[in-house]
Amino acid sequence: MVGVTAYGTYVPLFRLDKKVIGGKGEKAICNFDEDSITMAVEAINNCLKGKDREMVDSLYFGTTTSLYKEHLGATTIAMASDLKENVYAAEFGSSLRAGTAAFKAGIDAVKAGSAKNVLVSAADCRLGPPGSALERNFGDGAAALLIGDTDVAVTMEGTYSVYNEIIDVWRSDADRFVHTWEDRFAIEQGYLPSMHQAVAGLMEKFHYKPSDFAKVVFYSPDGRRSTQLARGLGFDIKAQLQNPLIDIMGNTGAASALMLLVATLEEAKVDDLILLASYGNGADAFACRVTENIDKIRGQGLGLNGNLASKRVMTDYLKYLRWRGILPIEKTPGPVAAYSAVAAKREYDRNISLHGSRCNACGYIQYPPQRVCTHCYAKDQMEPYSFVGKKGKIFTYTLDYITPRAEVPTVTVEVDFEGGGRIQCYMTEVDVDRVEVGLPVEMTFRRYTLWEEIALREGVYLYFWEAKPLRA
Amino acid sequence: MEGIKDKVAIVGMGCTKFGELWDKSIEDLTVDSCYEAFEDAGIDPKDIQAAWYASRESGFTGAHLARALKTNYLPITRVENFCCGGQDVLRNACLGVASGVYDLVLACGVEKTKDHHGGFGLFIQEPLDRGMTEWDIPPASQFGQYATRYFYHYRDYYKWDFEGFKRVLAIIDVKNHDNGLLTPKAHLHRKITIEDVLTARIISWPFTLYDACGMSDGGAAAIVTTPEIAKTLRKDYILVKAQALATGAAQSTMHPEFDFVHIPENVAAAKAAYQEAEITNPREEISIAELHDCFSSTELITIEDLEFSPRGKAPEDVMAGRFLLKGEQPINTDGGLKCFGHPLSASGLRMTYEIYKQLQGKVDNPERQVKNPRLGLIHNVGGNVGIHVSAVTIFGLPE
Numbered sequence: 075m076v077g078v079t080a081y082g083t084y085v086p087l088f089r090l091d092k093k094v095i096g097g098k099g100e101k102a103i104c105n106f107d108e109d110s111i112t113m114a115v116e117a118i119n120n121c122l123k124g125k126d127r128e129m130v131d132s133l134y135f136g137t138t139t140s141l142y143k144e145h146l147g148a149t150t151i152a153m154a155s156d157l158k159e160n161v162y163a164a165e166f167g168s169s170l171r172a173g174t175a176a177f178k179a180g181i182d183a184v185k186a187g188s189a190k191n192v193l194v195s196a197a198d199c200r201l202g203p204p205g206s207a208l209e210r211n212f213g214d215g216a217a218a219l220l221i222g223d224t225d226v227a228v229t230m231e232g233t234y235s236v237y238n239e240i241i242d243v244w245r246s247d248a249d250r251f252v253h254t255w256e257d258r259f260a261i262e263q264g265y266l267p268s269m270h271q272a273v274a275g276l277m278e279k280f281h282y283k284p285s286d287f288a289k290v291v292f293y294s295p296d297g298r299r300s301t302q303l304a305r306g307l308g309f310d311i312k313a314q315l316q317n318p319l320i321d322i323m324g325n326t327g328a329a330s331a332l333m334l335l336v337a338t339l340e341e342a343k344v345d346d347l348i349l350l351a352s353y354g355n356g357a358d359a360f361a362c363r364v365t366e367n368i369d370k371i372r373g374q375g376l377g378l379n380g381n382l383a384s385k386r387v388m389t390d391y392l393k394y395l396r397w398r399g400i401l402p403i404e405k406t407p408g409p410v411a412a413y414s415a416v417a418a419k420r421e422y423d424r425n426i427s428l429h430g431s432r433c434n435a436c437g438y439i440q441y442p443p444q445r446v447c448t449h450c451y452a453k454d455q456m457e458p459y460s461f462v463g464k465k466g467k468i469f470t471y472t473l474d475y476i477t478p479r480a481e482v483p484t485v486t487v488e489v490d491f492e493g494g495g496r497i498q499c500y501m502t503e504v505d506v507d508r509v510e511v512g513l514p515v516e517m518t519f520r521r522y523t524l525w526e527e528i529a530l531r532e533g534v535y536l537y538f539w540e541a542k543p544l545r546a
Numbered sequence: 547m548e549g550i551k552d553k554v555a556i557v558g559m560g561c562t563k564f565g566e567l568w569d570k571s572i573e574d575l576t577v578d579s580c581y582e583a584f585e586d587a588g589i590d591p592k593d594i595q596a597a598w599y600a601s602r603e604s605g606f607t608g609a610h611l612a613r614a615l616k617t618n619y620l621p622i623t624r625v626e627n628f629c630c631g632g633q634d635v636l637r638n639a640c641l642g643v644a645s646g647v648y649d650l651v652l653a654c655g656v657e658k659t660k661d662h663h664g665g666f667g668l669f670i671q672e673p674l675d676r677g678m679t680e681w682d683i684p685p686a687s688q689f690g691q692y693a694t695r696y697f698y699h700y701r702d703y704y705k706w707d708f709e710g711f712k713r714v715l716a717i718i719d720v721k722n723h724d725n726g727l728l729t730p731k732a733h734l735h736r737k738i739t740i741e742d743v744l745t746a747r748i749i750s751w752p753f754t755l756y757d758a759c760g761m762s763d764g765g766a767a768a769i770v771t772t773p774e775i776a777k778t779l780r781k782d783y784i785l786v787k788a789q790a791l792a793t794g795a796a797q798s799t800m801h802p803e804f805d806f807v808h809i810p811e812n813v814a815a816a817k818a819a820y821q822e823a824e825i826t827n828p829r830e831e832i833s834i835a836e837l838h839d840c841f842s843s844t845e846l847i848t849i850e851d852l853e854f855s856p857r858g859k860a861p862e863d864v865m866a867g868r869f870l871l872k873g874e875q876p877i878n879t880d881g882g883l884k885c886f887g888h889p890l891s892a893s894g895l896r897m898t899y900e901i902y903k904q905l906q907g908k909v910d911n912p913e914r915q916v917k918n919p920r921l922g923l924i925h926n927v928g929g930n931v932g933i934h935v936s937a938v939t940i941f942g943l944p945e
Contacts, residue, residue, distance in 0.1 A: 440800040448800050470698070470806050472690030473751035483751065486687040488931075490802040498683065498799040498931060511698045 077229035082121030085381035097210035101324030106480035113216035121218035136172035170354030198327030213324015217332035234276035237356035272357035288346035294318035431456035439494035555776035558587025564764035564887035575765030576614035600635035600655035600891035629928025632894025656765035657889030686750035693843035695806035716743035726885025733887030762887025766895030788822035799932035811936035812851035833919035836897035897924035
């Protein structure tokens, strides 16, 4: 029996009130220091909470917003997620089906016996042109699913896919913003027929009728097309169809179908049959059965509903444009250091994996990792120590109003961790009125925007961990 | 370990005006400060046998000094040690004389911070020894973390709300502005009030604009020789009584038990300096001091680190006026970094210049001459939390 053994999801803290761009509702937006890579890491940490990360032997990442044309985002994710070195890290892209493509590949790999546990993650942070309907439509988010063959909570009963060559929604190599053809063409020649074909094909092939499904999860390009699709296929909209959450989250692209599956799983009952289908130049359909293990994997972190409930609504559109790099922010004065790929690689363990070290001679935990113990001076007695998932408290801090960063004030902190260790770092998502000595915090993987100029000049993105208040 | 006590003398000093010296070059500041020192010592520049040159970011080798002064193939070493560069260049010059290798040497520190966009680089060009994404936190945030913690640590003792603590810092700011006003060569000449400090815009909470020192251009120089030669040059030479330097190994940011209400590098440097100068009661024995007041709270904390006040009692002494120009133990009589300005590698020598003049009784403005000072101390602290470099030097007149 092969299927989902753990799940997690991540919606950024911030929502853009769509009123400011001429729409209704809200959409989830990445903070200035977040992107698809960092969101995937958050979803994975949520999914793998309390699990031994050594068991993961493959990581499949699906996104249309990987940062490089050449360089794998999946490896950054694998390293930040503290996966072992011989993990097979691969990326699925170029389609909104990238998320379900990764999901299907994960299922197939475990079924075929080429992997025991495949970690599947999907994340997207798409840009519509400012002022466009696409901009109002898109939201940011991530999902993560662990696929295995023991203690399976959601088994795979069948899959069915179709392809459809069509230029309906696209982004070329040179484009920053997504384009779309006329909506009616895109829906009537793309979304509806392909999804219908895949779902009908699945039902015919595996002899299901619409009433067999407890829940139907459809990727939907907007708030109502999934309803139209479900009705056409004979489903009961009220009882069966999972809300695509467009009004509160936005269309999260390649992450959408898997995020909605997680939303369904949060409420699913044992033996429920779930239909999952996603679209992008064709469609993938899946029939999944919930097992008695579902209760065992619930309650990992906030979950999708908790993530959606925990939010900060933003109404400053100019700020949003700066966050997305569409409007420039003030440049850092003075010379900016040159980037060294060599030095960066040497320090990935501390900067990407957030490893400190623990001295085997005296037990002292320290960050960054040391060769000579700062406490007992023993040489080369260190073992790696991860701070990911450790709770900490602010020991002292400052609010810097003059450092040019997308978020002012810039908050720097000393964090003391449960179990030992202290880190000096930046803080993100701070509520300035509530920051104080003793505030509980956790670490979050973020893009290092202080060096954004290096990214622009050399095309290299740097990542680091920052402290953030516990999200509730 | 013998130490440096009474082994070297300073026989001449020079210091440029500090400020936004838009029309002065590094060469100008070098020539102006060094020639004032040569003239003060009454020596010919050709008598110099070796030189040390301090610069954080205004010149990378000793060649800048050679080109400016036209030294004739002399050995020149450039010293860089963040905010301690000026003091460390003097230390190296003193070691050159104390070792017996040289008789007469020059120490010079120059910085043109204002030639850089935004003053001294908020983001400093890093050597290629790290991947850069590890923290790189600007100075105001680094020192602000001490201020925040000091407030939390002592708030019950002092029954402070935050404004109460800010008032103590403001007294320090006002004092340094008052002293700077009396100093012709100082960068900032402006009288301010406590209310000015409290209502100024926040630059890095808990600091407002007036809690931070000025970034300036400037240069300063010293001529170092043996006490024997010094006697032949002038009566009022000054003697180096102690020199100490301490560099942190990042303990503060790695040890959760570290309290952030003192700077251990300061404590280590002070302890070594007091031992060398045979000082047992700094509060009584040090007549006058120039402390590194890059931010107001740095001066406050350093007062305790250097044992001018017992732990936690500096605010009481500050409020009682102990460190005012006319107080029992004047601190930063020339306005300090706050108002004299802070061209990084020049600062240590600028402080030396002030102590040298004070001990000689020859301060540029008699209004701020301290009466009969016996021992004077200078202190710098630079770098980041945990990996600070601190330096303390003590000077005295010959018996």
